Amino acid sequence: MKAILLTCLLGLGMLFSHTSAAQTLAVKGQVVDASTSETIPGATVLVKGTTKGALTDSQGAYSIQVSGGQTLVFSSVGSRTKEVVVDKATVINVRLETDFQQVQEVVVTALGMKEDKKNLGVAVTEVKGAEIAQSQRSNFVDALQGRVAGISVNQSSGLPGASSSVVIRGISSLSGSNEPIYIVDGMPYNNRTFSTNSFSTASVIATSLENRSVDFSNRASDINPEDIESVTILKGPEATSLYGVEASNGAIIITTKRGKAGDIKVNYSNNFSVVQITKYPEIQRKYGQGLNGITDNTVYSYFGEPYKADSVMYDNITPFFQTGFSQKHNVSLDGGSDKTQYRLSATFNNSEGVVPGSAQTKFNVQNSIKGELSKYFDFDFTLGYTNDHVDRVLKSSGGPMIGLLVWPSGDDAEIF
DSSP states (O other): OHHHHHHHHHHHHHHHHHHHHHHOEEEEEEEEETTTOOBOTTOEEEETTSSOEEEOOTTSEEEEEEOTTOEEEEEOTTBOOEEEEOSSOSBOOEEEOBOTTSOOOEEEOGGGOEEEGGGOSSOEEEEEHHHHHHTTOSSGGGGGTTTSTTEEEEESOSSTTOOEEEEESSOOOSSSOOOOEEEETTEEEOOOOOOGGGGSOGGGTTSOOTTTSSOOOOGGGGSOGGGEEEEEEEOSGGGHHHHOGGGTTOEEEEEEOOOOSEEEEEEEEEEEEEEOOOOOOOOOOSBOSEETTEEOTTSOOBOSSBOOTTOOBOOSSTTTOOOEEEEEEEEEEEEEOSSEEEEEEEEEEEEEOSSTTOEEEEEEEEEEEEEESSSSOEEEEEEEEEEEEEEOOOOGGGSTHHHHTOOOBSTTOOOO
């Protein structure tokens, strides 16, 4: 009886020792590219069903502790995932195949043609419409600032309806326009502001008054940011080969949204914002209005006689500005069949600026429909309407800011 019991104990001991030895294996190996045989650094080696894993080093080598019968999952960006079941081998080398089914980055170039970005020989940058809409800018041009390298967006002011100009890779002309050409759904779009030369008298017809006293918005601000699918920026003279000499300063290609096949979908979004002045200019309160120590109320220089010690100073600037408020509402619906898709959108934007009397009310409607008439004919139709009403204040010497800089004192003082 004792001999049988001892035999059983010895058998169990040998079984447990064998199982313990088979539980943990130190597996190592190398991960290489199947097409080039080059090592793949940074590839992930994960024990399937667990959070245990390792990364390959600069030589594609890895080492991991794993139990027999478990599965190792090898993966890397741009390659197909591969699984290997661990048996008794302690060295497992893996060749990962390139995943050609991965989505390549595609950009829109001339005439709506789509090309892989890596195949283009020109500098191209794309900004998604979702990023532009997320910025909540009334003028979509302002949303490009800081999102595209080498592009400078200059705003005339922070008031509603203010114009913005774009310069790509610096100024190339001192007398001509430095604005890039705008292409919306394959059609040229004039972004220039109105020239006020036509409103001048005969004596001053040669004087350029464009955007000096009155800020006429750039026409690209009429484009609804909610309708933009993507914006592609072609930099430098390479764009000239696509759109001619007008694109010598670059090209901004805008693709608007289209409907998708399926049931009708209705989308609604809104945005409310408040604008306040937080920093005011510092004004000296020692010298009065005039020149060379002599008081002169007809000039705006402050080098006159010093204010008297008992003079009462009034703040013209802080009470002048108000709290700006803006609201935007956007609604769109799209749908269609496999052969015909449609989209209809409407946006209402109302803004009040921090300067009293400045405001903007803009209403956009856009309708697009595309489809297939036959095997050889497709159609793509877009109709847009914009109603933009802007209340502006004069700029330069005719604007309200000059009056704010007059710091009156004494009994005759007034708050402008």
